[in-house]
Amino acid sequence: MYAPLYLSNECLTTCTYCGFAKGLPIARKTLSVAQSLREGEFLRARGYRHVLLLTGEHQKLTGVDFLGEHVGALRALFPQISLEVQVWNEDEYRRLAAAGVDGVVIYQETYDPDSYARFHVAGKKRDYEFRLGGPERAARAGIRRLGIGALLGLHEPWREDAIALAAHALHLLKVAWRQELAVSVPRIRPSASGYSPEHPVTDRELAQLICALRLVLPDTGIVMSTREAPGFRDALVPLGVTHTSAGSHTDPGGYTEPGEAEGQFEVDDTRAPEEVADALRALGYEPVWKDWDALMRAGV
Amino acid sequence: MNGKLEIAGRAFASRLIVGTGKFSSGDAMRVALDASGTEMVTVALRRVDLDASGGPDILEFIDRNRYLLLPNTSGAIDAAEAVRLARLARAMGLPDWVKLEVTPDPRYLLPDPVETLKAAEQLVADGFIVLPYCSADPVLCKHLEEAGCATVMPLGSWIGSNQGLRTRDAIKIIVEQASVPVVVDAGLGAPSHAAAAMEMRPRRRRPSRASWIRSDLRGDPCTHTGTGAGRVRDARHRSGCLSRSGQTCRFSRSRRLRRPDRATRGCPS
Numbered sequence: 001m002y003a004p005l006y007l008s009n010e011c012l013t014t015c016t017y018c019g020f021a022k023g024l025p026i027a028r029k030t031l032s033v034a035q036s037l038r039e040g041e042f043l044r045a046r047g048y049r050h051v052l053l054l055t056g057e058h059q060k061l062t063g064v065d066f067l068g069e070h071v072g073a074l075r076a077l078f079p080q081i082s083l084e085v086q087v088w089n090e091d092e093y094r095r096l097a098a099a100g101v102d103g104v105v106i107y108q109e110t111y112d113p114d115s116y117a118r119f120h121v122a123g124k125k126r127d128y129e130f131r132l133g134g135p136e137r138a139a140r141a142g143i144r145r146l147g148i149g150a151l152l153g154l155h156e157p158w159r160e161d162a163i164a165l166a167a168h169a170l171h172l173l174k175v176a177w178r179q180e181l182a183v184s185v186p187r188i189r190p191s192a193s194g195y196s197p198e199h200p201v202t203d204r205e206l207a208q209l210i211c212a213l214r215l216v217l218p219d220t221g222i223v224m225s226t227r228e229a230p231g232f233r234d235a236l237v238p239l240g241v242t243h244t245s246a247g248s249h250t251d252p253g254g255y256t257e258p259g260e261a262e263g264q265f266e267v268d269d270t271r272a273p274e275e276v277a278d279a280l281r282a283l284g285y286e287p288v289w290k291d292w293d294a295l296m297r298a299g300v
Numbered sequence: 301m302n303g304k305l306e307i308a309g310r311a312f313a314s315r316l317i318v319g320t321g322k323f324s325s326g327d328a329m330r331v332a333l334d335a336s337g338t339e340m341v342t343v344a345l346r347r348v349d350l351d352a353s354g355g356p357d358i359l360e361f362i363d364r365n366r367y368l369l370l371p372n373t374s375g376a377i378d379a380a381e382a383v384r385l386a387r388l389a390r391a392m393g394l395p396d397w398v399k400l401e402v403t404p405d406p407r408y409l410l411p412d413p414v415e416t417l418k419a420a421e422q423l424v425a426d427g428f429i430v431l432p433y434c435s436a437d438p439v440l441c442k443h444l445e446e447a448g449c450a451t452v453m454p455l456g457s458w459i460g461s462n463q464g465l466r467t468r469d470a471i472k473i474i475v476e477q478a479s480v481p482v483v484v485d486a487g488l489g490a491p492s493h494a495a496a497a498m499e500m501r502p503r504r505r506r507p508s509r510a511s512w513i514r515s516d517l518r519g520d521p522c523t524h525t526g527t528g529a530g531r532v533r534d535a536r537h538r539s540g541c542l543s544r545s546g547q548t549c550r551f552s553r554s555r556r557l558r559r560p561d562r563a564t565r566g567c568p569s
């Protein structure tokens with residue numbers, strides 16, 4: 001079980017499908033350390049011990065120093081901290097690892113270079129190769145957990161992205177053999193961007209994809225976020241889902257000061273964490289809140 | 301299997317060590333532990349609230365008066381992490397028994413022989429009772445034994461694979477050569493796998509290994525200090541090191557290997 005904690009929705013990049021994209025007329029907010037600690041305390045009180053910190057891409061507002069400062073403060077609350085932010089070079093990942101970051105999530109969004117160029121029209125994220133190499137750089141820098149993913153609803157046919165994602169995972173299992181790997185296949189959700197795919201991936205197709213990933217990657221984590229509807233999420237768990245969030249807010253400050261800033265996308269599963277944990281138990285699974293402790297790492 | 305299993309001077313009526321993962325709830329785990337008859341329960345330290353700050357914690361469901369809690373270092377990728385984790389556990393009041401796991405590869409969770417041995421030496425020197433999870437490698441098991449480990453715990457097959465005793469032939473050699481209890485640690489997926497492991501006996505007829513350990517402990521102490529009463533605690537006590545009175549040191553682990561030419565080899569004094 002993990003919880004997303006959005007630190008900022010400021011972004012200098014334009015991804016045409018994202019509600020945080022530069023230029024969109026949305027309420028923007030970047031949390032102070034005190035605000036992110038309040039959010040962290042809220043999540044900790046709900047049982048979370050693993051938090052995923054997210055920001056848009058803003059070199060000045062949410063750079064390595066900003067992240068290091070927030071991670072340093074939140075370490076007192078969470079034994080496991082992951083990041084889903086802009087991609088960095090190896091030295092920058094090393095600094096983040098030293099600050100206490102255990103995991104890094106980098107979705108390639110689409111593996112097709114042409115589609116990638118079409119959806120990522122401006123900003124740092126335009127560099128396809130730099131993004132693709134992010135997980136390996138993070139691994140070399142000592143980050144312990146890697147997450148990769150493809151955003152379903154960008155490239156068509158989506159199966160090409162699914163195959164590329166599996167190939168990327170198989171490659172990482174060889175070159176980043178010390179790292180724990182998880183894959184994710186989020187579907188596009190409504191957002192302030194107004195983007196909606198022409199041929200959305202259906203529930204049936206997503207279930208097929210989860211099965212296929214489980215067969216190709218039997219020991220790899222599979223993430224299912226609150227983008228999906230409650231009943232559907234529960235039904236996917238026995239097919240091989242291993243990581244899940246619950247009660248998520250995608251707007252900075254959304255747990256303790258909701259409504260002050262725009263969220264990245266709409267969540268579909270709004271159940272409280274304990275409700276999701278109960279649903280997992282009812283299916284015969286153990287909800288694991290804590291699975292790692294940064295205290296193990298010397299020097300952290 | 302009528303005799304008791306003895307590890308580091310402590311007797312266990314059950315030869316089953318039970319884990320704490322994959323239960324749907326703490327209560328389900330409590331019932332399962334009760335039904336198993338086990339006396340030793342291993343718990344992953346990475347899942348325990350090490351800062352003891354409250355909140356959901358697996359330890360609440362384990363009766364520590366009834367079971368020996370065996371903290372394990374799963375998730376540690378090198379010796380330094382395993383040692384750090386064991387020390388943290390001890391600092392928070394957990395027993396100084398430790399199931400040593402050093403698994404840099406998170407996929408198959410295969411133990412790192414080099415780092416496991418390094419960690420074992422350090423933890424034994426720190427006074428821990430060390431039960432190391434290791435490859436089914438007879439030579440490594442002898443090294444671990446000589447480092448002062450209270451058992452060796454070779455894998456039957458990869459963790460979680462349920463494939464049973466794929467390493468049977470190597471485990472036979474380990475059992476044949478061991479002077480400490482051999483615990484098959486991973487890959488068992490059916491009661492018959494566990495039964496097959498327990499049926500592996502040394503070829504020569506001899507007293508149970510547990511009683512060897514007890515006879516080792518009967519000798520008087522050697523000149524080496526830093527030992528705890530009744531425990532094999534100091535890695536410096538090598539096979540056959542001698543006590544002041546010329547007998548095998550009671551902390552020496554291989555009384556049967558007592559030979560004059562080996563008597564002082566490896567002894568720290």
Ligand code: SF4
Nearest residue numbers: 011015018020021056
């Ligand atoms: S996906 Fe990320 S980089 Fe792209 S617009 Fe959204 S927040 Fe910015």
